[in-house]
Amino acid sequence: MKRFLTLLIAVVIALSAMSTFAENAKTLKIGTDAEPIGFDPHTTPAHASIRIMHQMYETLVELDDDLNVIPELAVSWEQPDDLTYIFKLREGVKFHSGRELKAADVKYSFERILNPDLGALGSTPSYAGNIDKVEVIDDYTVKITLSKITAPFLASMSSIYCSIVDSEAVEANGDLLRADGGTGPYTLGEWVPDNRVTVNRFEDYWLDGYNFENIEFYVISDSSARMSALRTGEVDIIIGDSAMLSIAEAAPNVDVHKIRTRDYITICLNLNMPEFSDVRVRQAISLALDRQEIIDLACDGQAEVSGFAPASMGHWAVDVNEHPLYKQDIEKAKELMKEAGFENGFSVTCTVGLNDHIRNSGTVIQQQLAQIGIDVTVQNKENAQYVDDWKNHDFEMMICQNGAGSDPNRAVAFFFGTGANANIAEYSNARVDELCELGAGTTDVDKRREYYTEAINIILDECPNVTFASPYNYYYASSSLEGYSPTLNRPLDVRNVTKE
Amino acid sequence: MKNYIIRRLLTLIPVLFGISVAIFLIMQLIPGDVVTGILGIEETPELRAMWEKRLGLDKPLVVQYINWISGVVRGDFGESFRTGAKVFPEILARFSISAELALLACIVAWIIALPLGVLSALKRNSISDRIVRIIALLGVSVPNFATATLLILFLALAFGYYSPIRYVSFLENPLVNLEIMLFPAIVMGGSMAGSVMRMTRSSLLEVLRQDFIKAVRAKGAPESVTIMRHAFKNASIPIVTLVGMQMGILMGGTVVIEQIFSIPGLGQYLLTGIFQRDYPIVQGTVLFMAFIYVFINLLVDIIYTYIDPRISYS
Numbered sequence: 001m002k003r004f005l006t007l008l009i010a011v012v013i014a015l016s017a018m019s020t021f022a023e024n025a026k027t028l029k030i031g032t033d034a035e036p037i038g039f040d041p042h043t044t045p046a047h048a049s050i051r052i053m054h055q056m057y058e059t060l061v062e063l064d065d066d067l068n069v070i071p072e073l074a075v076s077w078e079q080p081d082d083l084t085y086i087f088k089l090r091e092g093v094k095f096h097s098g099r100e101l102k103a104a105d106v107k108y109s110f111e112r113i114l115n116p117d118l119g120a121l122g123s124t125p126s127y128a129g130n131i132d133k134v135e136v137i138d139d140y141t142v143k144i145t146l147s148k149i150t151a152p153f154l155a156s157m158s159s160i161y162c163s164i165v166d167s168e169a170v171e172a173n174g175d176l177l178r179a180d181g182g183t184g185p186y187t188l189g190e191w192v193p194d195n196r197v198t199v200n201r202f203e204d205y206w207l208d209g210y211n212f213e214n215i216e217f218y219v220i221s222d223s224s225a226r227m228s229a230l231r232t233g234e235v236d237i238i239i240g241d242s243a244m245l246s247i248a249e250a251a252p253n254v255d256v257h258k259i260r261t262r263d264y265i266t267i268c269l270n271l272n273m274p275e276f277s278d279v280r281v282r283q284a285i286s287l288a289l290d291r292q293e294i295i296d297l298a299c300d301g302q303a304e305v306s307g308f309a310p311a312s313m314g315h316w317a318v319d320v321n322e323h324p325l326y327k328q329d330i331e332k333a334k335e336l337m338k339e340a341g342f343e344n345g346f347s348v349t350c351t352v353g354l355n356d357h358i359r360n361s362g363t364v365i366q367q368q369l370a371q372i373g374i375d376v377t378v379q380n381k382e383n384a385q386y387v388d389d390w391k392n393h394d395f396e397m398m399i400c401q402n403g404a405g406s407d408p409n410r411a412v413a414f415f416f417g418t419g420a421n422a423n424i425a426e427y428s429n430a431r432v433d434e435l436c437e438l439g440a441g442t443t444d445v446d447k448r449r450e451y452y453t454e455a456i457n458i459i460l461d462e463c464p465n466v467t468f469a470s471p472y473n474y475y476y477a478s479s480s481l482e483g484y485s486p487t488l489n490r491p492l493d494v495r496n497v498t499k500e
Numbered sequence: 501m502k503n504y505i506i507r508r509l510l511t512l513i514p515v516l517f518g519i520s521v522a523i524f525l526i527m528q529l530i531p532g533d534v535v536t537g538i539l540g541i542e543e544t545p546e547l548r549a550m551w552e553k554r555l556g557l558d559k560p561l562v563v564q565y566i567n568w569i570s571g572v573v574r575g576d577f578g579e580s581f582r583t584g585a586k587v588f589p590e591i592l593a594r595f596s597i598s599a600e601l602a603l604l605a606c607i608v609a610w611i612i613a614l615p616l617g618v619l620s621a622l623k624r625n626s627i628s629d630r631i632v633r634i635i636a637l638l639g640v641s642v643p644n645f646a647t648a649t650l651l652i653l654f655l656a657l658a659f660g661y662y663s664p665i666r667y668v669s670f671l672e673n674p675l676v677n678l679e680i681m682l683f684p685a686i687v688m689g690g691s692m693a694g695s696v697m698r699m700t701r702s703s704l705l706e707v708l709r710q711d712f713i714k715a716v717r718a719k720g721a722p723e724s725v726t727i728m729r730h731a732f733k734n735a736s737i738p739i740v741t742l743v744g745m746q747m748g749i750l751m752g753g754t755v756v757i758e759q760i761f762s763i764p765g766l767g768q769y770l771l772t773g774i775f776q777r778d779y780p781i782v783q784g785t786v787l788f789m790a791f792i793y794v795f796i797n798l799l800v801d802i803i804y805t806y807i808d809p810r811i812s813y814s
Contacts, residue, residue: 038583045538045539121542194758221762382532422541
């Protein structure tokens with residue numbers, strides 16, 4: 001009897017262990033840094049939401065790593081003229097409700113985005129704002145006509161803000177904040193706020209290779225707790241940062257994935273100040289910086305020297321390493337300060353906030369600019385206050401991290417066009433504006449590159465912003481994962497990934 | 501007694517009203533607003549106007565306040581600006597989690613503090629007293645978040661242990677739930693134990709010096725009865741006051757601990773609300789926490805009457 005009982009207990013333990021193991025292999029657990037705020041791809045901008053929505057929603061096209069436009073829900077497209085795009089849709093794609101995606105849904109999605117009452121993020125000209133009308137040709141063909149030539153249009157169709165959604169799901173729920181109307185490989189499952197979001201595999205998805213039955217996104221906002229969870233096998237992948245790198249590298253069961261980003265860190269100068277309205281002072285600042293030193297000290301060495309069109313922009317990128325203003329030259333900088341009448345320097349306040357890279361760079365830049373007599377006071381602001389100052393252009397000098405985007409129109413016109421949304425330096429150059437107009441008004445890639453390269457070089461010479469680094473992104477994964485190789489566009493793509 | 505409780509409950513009304521006005525104004529005054537948070541870099545005047553209208557932020561402040569407070573009176577704390585989810589049910593659900601954590605922390609604190617405090621008072625100035633006092637000092641002075649982070653790292657590095665990441669409620673699975681709560685409760689209870697220990701020691705010492713203790717001893721009562729039935733009971737009033745206050749502080753203290761241990765409690769809800777400038781969440785949670793704080797104080801006052809029959813509120 002005793003023997004029988006012992007055997008029984010052993011079997012029960014073994015079975016429960018095996019079932020836990022089998023369960024584990026079917027579920028991917030991801031440790032994230034922030035709580036999502038809903039899952040409506042047209043109105044939800046938070047990164048924490050977007051990374052989950054990428055599993056649920058799809059767009060007409062997507063971008064590969066070289067920023068070429070490749071098919072997703074549309075298998076092909078043609079452009080009879082500069083204003084018209086005809087998309088041929090993939091047949092047999094189903095929404096998570098089981099209904100087939102048709103051209104009418106594409107029309108519905110863009111009409112929803114452009115509905116002024118929704119306030120959709122994709123309603124601005126950077127995305128779908130220039131769409132004049134959307135017509136259904138047949139069930140699998142849709143024609144989009146633009147009101148003006150918009151060269152970045154096709155690339156912008158890959159944005160999550162331009163996702164194709166299920167009209168019935170929207171109508172049934174009012175919005176998609178807590179509902180699911182997508183066609184992606186995973187459907188929205190349980191959402192336990194401030195703990196986890198589960199997405200479940202969509203069995204009718206048009207591609208195979210999605211081996212995990214569920215993906216669970218856990219919110220672990222404390223970064224060392226997140227790393228501990230990964231090391232102990234509680235989660236399989238974590239959103240990381242460079243500060244965790246040394247711990248991750250020392251851990252035997254952790255793989256480090258480093259990705260170039262399209263972000264860059266830059267010093268924005270308030271051009272309305274008499275000091276900074278003089279281009280020589282701005283150039284002196286650029287010359288006074290030892291960019292590699294800032295990266296080493298402020299970003300743990302985990303960034304590369306970059307301008308505002310970083311290397312990850314592929315063929316649109318402009319390499320600054322040979323640019324004369326990107327090499328430290330204190331003597332030349334002092335000369336320029338003298339010419340500008342600031343031989344004795346001046347005092348300025350530098351606003352920092354948001355993340356450690358920005359905050360830490362403030363201190364290093366303070367030291368470096370002291371060499372040319374600029375006395376910098378670093379002012380660390382709470383995030384919302386920082387954003388407010390950014391929005392109101394209320395600063396003297398501000399260190400910012402911007403995203404250059406996938407099209408040079410974003411990198412140049414959005415940040416440096418006269419009166420543009422993100423032009424917080426209030427920079428204005430007629431030739432740059434003209435080149436941006438030209439660049440957005442043609443779809444000839446070579447011509448566009450020529451226009452934007454010229455504009456970028458003008459801006460690099462005039463230094464309304466002094467850019468110094470493009471940081472890397474880090475994803476840390478358990479070494480028990482096979483086939484996981486994150487990319488900038490699809491950092492959490494789990495296709496063909498398996499867990500031992 | 502009944503009249504006293506009713507009177508106390510009535511005084512709650514102006515207190516909560518004051519808090520509601522204060523928190524409403526503070527949320528309006530602090531920089532950064534929810535629309536900026538939602539739209540970020542994509543903000544245009546048209547998009548902003550549209551979102552302000554949708555969230556009701558285009559109305560005058562007084563109207564916004566009246567709309568909100570009239571809902572609160574009816575038990576409707578509004579909806580989250582971000583997710584559209586009702587705030588009040590969420591507060592209740594999360595309160596049960598935070599309250600459980602606070603209660604467990606109290607239990608941990610009592611288990612550590614009361615015996616050690618008594619020991620320390622009885623063996624005054626001995627080696628054990630000194631050790632206990634050093635432990636108490638550490639508990640009071642080392643901040644929660646530091647202990648929490650160190651504990652997580654220590655458990656992960658030394659034992660490869662991380663508490664279960666998937667939150668389950670006590671009713672769903674009591675064992676896993678207690679495992680999740682264990683370390684956060686130890687951290688919070690540990691730091692609370694410091695002050696309770698010091699209070700127990702000093703208040704017991706004071707009572708032990710009084711004449712009635714001499715009388716009890718002279719009567720020939722065994723030492724255990726003298727200490728437990730006479731001295732400790734009389735020493736417990738300041739301890740109960742402290743525990744009551746600590747309970748309120750614990751509810752606030754859970755904010756940091758919940759964040760570090762990823763426990764989806766009220767503190768985490770409030771913090772996410774503040775970061776996202778989600779006014780209904782912040783206003784509702786603060787008002788609710790204030791209510792709980794005042795309510796615990798009332799409870800402490802009532803408990804006095806049971807500990808010390810000389811106290812009466814009639």
